[in-house]
Amino acid sequence: MPETTKRAKRKVRLGFITGLEISEVSAELSSIVPGRRVDDNAHIMLRFNNGAKGMMWVSMVAAGHMHGLRIRVYGEKGRRSNHGFSQHRRYRSMTRTIGIGVIGMGWMGEVHSRSYRAIPDRFHESGIFPRLVVCADQVEARAQAAQQRFGFERSTTDWRAVMADPTVEAVSVAAPNGMHLEINRAAAQAGKHILCEKPVGRDPQETIQSAAAAREAGVLTFAGYNYRWAPLVQYARQLIAEGKLGRMTHYHGRFLNGYAGDPNGFLSWRFEQEHGLGTLSDLMSHVIDMAHMLAGPITRVTSDQEIFIRRRPIPQAGSGTHYDAGSSEGPMGDVTNEDYVSALVHFESGTRGMLEACRVINGAKCDMSFEVHGTKGAIKWNMEHMNELQLQWRNDANPAEDGYTTLLSGPAHPYHGHFNPAWGLNLGYDDLKVIEAYNFLHSIVTRQQGEPGFAEAEAVARVQQAIIRSWESERWEAVESSS
Numbered sequence: 011m012p013e014t015t016k017r018a019k020r021k022v023r024l025g026f027i028t029g030l031e032i033s034e035v036s037a038e039l040s041s042i043v044p045g046r047r048v049d050d051n052a053h054i055m056l057r058f059n060n061g062a063k064g065m066m067w068v069s070m071v072a073a074g075h076m077h078g079l080r081i082r083v084y085g086e087k088g089r090r091s092n093h094g095f096s097q098h099r100r101y102r103s104m105t106r107t108i109g110i111g112v113i114g115m116g117w118m119g120e121v122h123s124r125s126y127r128a129i130p131d132r133f134h135e136s137g138i139f140p141r142l143v144v145c146a147d148q149v150e151a152r153a154q155a156a157q158q159r160f161g162f163e164r165s166t167t168d169w170r171a172v173m174a175d176p177t178v179e180a181v182s183v184a185a186p187n188g189m190h191l192e193i194n195r196a197a198a199q200a201g202k203h204i205l206c207e208k209p210v211g212r213d214p215q216e217t218i219q220s221a222a223a224a225r226e227a228g229v230l231t232f233a234g235y236n237y238r239w240a241p242l243v244q245y246a247r248q249l250i251a252e253g254k255l256g257r258m259t260h261y262h263g264r265f266l267n268g269y270a271g272d273p274n275g276f277l278s279w280r281f282e283q284e285h286g287l288g289t290l291s292d293l294m295s296h297v298i299d300m301a302h303m304l305a306g307p308i309t310r311v312t313s314d315q316e317i318f319i320r321r322r323p324i325p326q327a328g329s330g331t332h333y334d335a336g337s338s339e340g341p342m343g344d345v346t347n348e349d350y351v352s353a354l355v356h357f358e359s360g361t362r363g364m365l366e367a368c369r370v371i372n373g374a375k376c377d378m379s380f381e382v383h384g385t386k387g388a389i390k391w392n393m394e395h396m397n398e399l400q401l402q403w404r405n406d407a408n409p410a411e412d413g414y415t416t417l418l419s420g421p422a423h424p425y426h427g428h429f430n431p432a433w434g435l436n437l438g439y440d441d442l443k444v445i446e447a448y449n450f451l452h453s454i455v456t457r458q459q460g461e462p463g464f465a466e467a468e469a470v471a472r473v474q475q476a477i478i479r480s481w482e483s484e485r486w487e488a489v490e491s492s493s
């Protein structure tokens with residue numbers, strides 16, 4: 011313990027307090043975590059107008075141990091402390107500040123930043139307080155605009171500066187897929203916890219390498235499989251885990267999303283093999299993760315794929331995020347990764363399944379959905395109707411009432427109550443990212459790896475590897491087990 015602290019403790023133990031004004035203050039700032047460039051710790055010595063002395067210790071770091079607010083008052087007749095505070099008061103007083111860096115300030119970087127800001131509101135009882143330290147984008151104007159918009163302390167065009175900042179404890183990786191492994195490795199080496207957007211690597215091999223880097227460094231990880239977090243998806247998971255559907259026979263999962271249906275949609279990094287896979291990474295990764303969560307591990311696959319729109323306009327530097335479009339009058343380039351993927355799958359449990367994903371489809375807008383069929387009933391959910399769950403229970407006694415009924419999301423379903431206290435008042439996509447960001451930071455506070463982390467992303471990658479092998483062999487392929 012530093013010498014000044016010892017002295018201050020002696021001072022406060024000698025004093026007695028009777029409802030007074032502070033007349034003198036002296037303070038010492040220090041840093042507890044080696045290498046930090048900011049003071050995260052303050053000792054403040056007090057003198058009251060009647061001569062009593064006191065000490066305050068304020069620390070961003072010690073708050074991580076969840077000691078919260080502690081008050082001790084010493085008088086002639088003994089000592090009083092705040093142990094008598096109600097649980098509620100004590101809990102509210104505990105805060106845990108976590109320094110955040112966000113890399114890639116396109117659509118997802120903005121969503122992650124907004125989500126962190128929402129945590130002290132939506133999950134206020136957790137005491138988690140994300141401190142938005144730095145945002146990075148190679149386009150300076152985007153980095154600066156994000157800094158202003160979300161209140162980051164600073165912005166940079168060099169994502170490596172995020173890793174070098176000792177006040178950053180956790181990073182969000184929202185840059186293009188081809189950069190994920192390099193950024194994840196650097197983050198792991200710098201000891202930062204990582205929330206990486208899916209896919210966690212340019213291709214399955216890179217996702218597996220990201221998982222290995224994080225494992226070796228001992229950092230906590232999270233992957234952006236946000237559809238898991240819909241309250242009614244979590245509820246469906248509970249019903250399945252409790253055996254309410256009986257033995258699962260058949261699983262149908264798909265993600266049909268026409269985001270690239272416009273042939274003039276820019277040839278962004280999404281459509282180029284050198285930056286990663288196409289729909290297999292982008293949409294099918296969500297489908298596989300959801301299938302794993304609800305139906306267990308996939309063990310065998312046979313798959314097909316196609317590119318439907320083969321040429322697209324080349325974007326200008328700094329333009330061309332997810333939904334931007336150009337014109338076929340200008341320069342065009344080749345699409346080099348798949349628009350469409352389908353797969354027949356076997357689950358370890360014996361359940362049979364069909365998975366499908368497409369990015370250029372007409373009709374469907376965000377048909378990220380599943381149908382699960384068991385021996386006692388069935389469940390259907392679709393992101394286009396995120397706040398509804400279709401349930402069917404086998405009713406042999408009264409076949410007239412055997413059929414799907416619809417549940418609306420409400421406070422009895424996981425997480426809904428964090429957003430509103432009413433049945434049928436809807437949550438939206440961004441709310442799922444708030445729940446995701448909260449679960450990531452909660453895992454940091456509790457120091458327990460949550461799901462979905464990079465281990466779950468690796469499990470998805472192993473299925474993707476088998477799918478790619480099946481494109482080549484045109485046969486069933488076994489899924490290798492994770493490391």
Ligand SMILES: NC(=O)c1ccc[n+]([C@@H]2O[C@H](COP(=O)([O-])OP(=O)(O)OC[C@H]3O[C@@H](n4cnc5c(N)ncnc54)[C@H](O)[C@@H]3O)[C@@H](O)[C@H]2O)c1
Nearest residue numbers: 114115116117118147148184185186187207208234331332
């Ligand atoms: N979970 C989901 O629902 C979901 C939805 C969309 C995208 N994503 C994922 O999020 C990630 C980003 O997608 P997006 O739609 O936000 O893309 P985007 O193109 O809108 O944004 C990417 C950003 O990264 C920046 N960038 C590029 N190179 C950089 C570098 N060297 N340093 C710093 N910044 C750099 C770009 O300038 C851009 O601002 C992808 O991995 C994607 O698969 C996930």
